[in-house]
Amino acid sequence: MKTAIQVNNRINHLFKHKSRNILSVYFTAGYPRIEDTRPTIEALSACGVDLIEIGIPFSDPVADGPTIQASSQTALDNGMTLAKLFTQIKDIRKSVDIPLILMGYVNPILQFGLEEFCKNARSAGIDGLIVPDLPMQEYLEQYKVLFDQNALHNIFLISPQTSPERIRLIDENTDGFIYMVSSASITGAKSGITPEQERYFERINAMSLKNPTLIGFGISNKATFDKACAYARGAIIGSAFIKSLDKEKDLKGSITDFMHTIK
């Protein structure tokens, strides 16, 4: 059953008003320094990024490559927690209007308390969640009601191995966009887009899904971003952005410099 598009959610609004070249950036909260979370969001927004994924650090991120593993560990060593994150972004809607998504593994969310987590996310003005190790069935039975009550879109991933039937099922249960993992890989694993990947992107496009797609994993520079944008509404950059950050360097300057290389 098709639900009416909720234009009050910033994710839906973005996809309604921008048709292509949507740039989403992932970063790890509390990295490189614990106090960098909010300035990073503000600097990315000022650079014209369309959507931001705020990574919740976890000790055992199985879907992530070395770069995000290391940034997560640094953030945890900095003392980053979910409670601190919600404090840092409490007033973020006073300065930032673009859609914000929290991305993190299920265990820290469970320990914080699912209901508490959803309420805090809502009051901070978060629009969506990506929980890579939350299975769809579990989501539908245990999480969806709370996510919906707090106007949080759950964003699912698909990969080249995801069957067409399952992609349909995911499409049916998604509002916002579908996160298309570019290849069989963890984050930050590959550079360049192969003809095989292009065939996969074309195959998904031919399915005419009701939700738009963004391509992520392995999008590291202008060339891969542009190529991904030829097959989807936009793309997500994570590891490459994190690599450009350094606690010794000026945060805003580093972010502006990196974004100039993409846009």
Place this chain on the structure above:
Amino acid sequence: MQYKVDKNGYYGNFGGAFIPEMLYPNVEELRQNYLAIMEDPSFQQEFKALLSDYVGRPSPLYLAQRLSEHFGARVYLKREDLNHTGAHKINNTIGQILLAQRLGKKRIIAETGAGQHGVATATVCALMGIDCVVYMGEVDIHRQKPNVERMKLLGAKVVPALSGSKTLKDATNEAMRHWINNPVDTHYIIGSVVGPHPYPDMVARFQSVISEEMIWQLEEKEGRKSPDYIVACVGGGSNAAGSYYHYMDDPAVKLVAAEAGGEGIKSGKSAATTFLGKPGVLHGSKTLLMQTQDGQVVEPHSISAGLDYPGIGPLHAHLFDAGRARFISITDAEAMKAGILLCKLEGIIPAIESAHAIAALNKMELADADVLVINLSGRGDKDLETYIKWGGY
């Protein structure tokens, strides 16, 4: 009360398959096929033939006379230490390699802590002529050098896990990442009753050959099919699952699990998950997990590398939750003392993991007529250096 896995992959409140979508096709392929493959007569025939002629099963059930006198009960040792490669781990790797072949997989990956599961995996890969990659924490590679060389000698590639704490949990993370990167032709042989459904159930079924043999062995020796107690150590819990399996639904059989207390439950250097853990999600299942208040996984400690894991299998979390099994925490010192005791009384050098199970008897109230089976899950050759360093014998 139901102790076996339900149709959703849960044991009570624990279990499930919390995996990234990228792994869903692999795990789903396994879930859809594992029971049919395992129940196929040709599979059973091949599995049983290898267990008998290659592993050396059945493993003896040995009435340990002097140990019995010492503890004041009839104490049997289920001699998994006499298996090929020196532990129960091979029961599972034989089963999984046959299953991987039937799924058409061409490569095998595995994680290992102490190296026992890595050696058992490298062994069956050599036997079948299949490429094998074993992930092992860099810290463990230095702690368990002989097993690293054994794996290499058997033709496996050993890859150091350099992330996180560089131990078993990180080796497991790396193996899962490798599987995400190689989803089509690779099978991941998990070494314990952990991981996403169907792994805990599949591994428990392969290890259940232990309790299956105990039934007829006890009947031969004691004229009864079931003991009063089964005692096993629990890290992830595969040897405990295998020795409990056929007795779980019989409340007359008391199940005892020895956990690694490390330097003491309150020392901050422990691996006693049921005492220190809370429900959480790691490596694909919801289970009891040692973690911080913020849900970050805590690095455990045990003198025994095979018990040095921050979680337990979801089956064991359920047995604990339901009060079906009694969990006893055994410190490093208590385990070493019990290991040395077994050497002196029975001429058997146990793996330090298994020594935890023996030590548990000191904390049980036993009657002379009680029949106990201790699952002696592995032999202590690999631990010689630890015994030497510990001294006191």
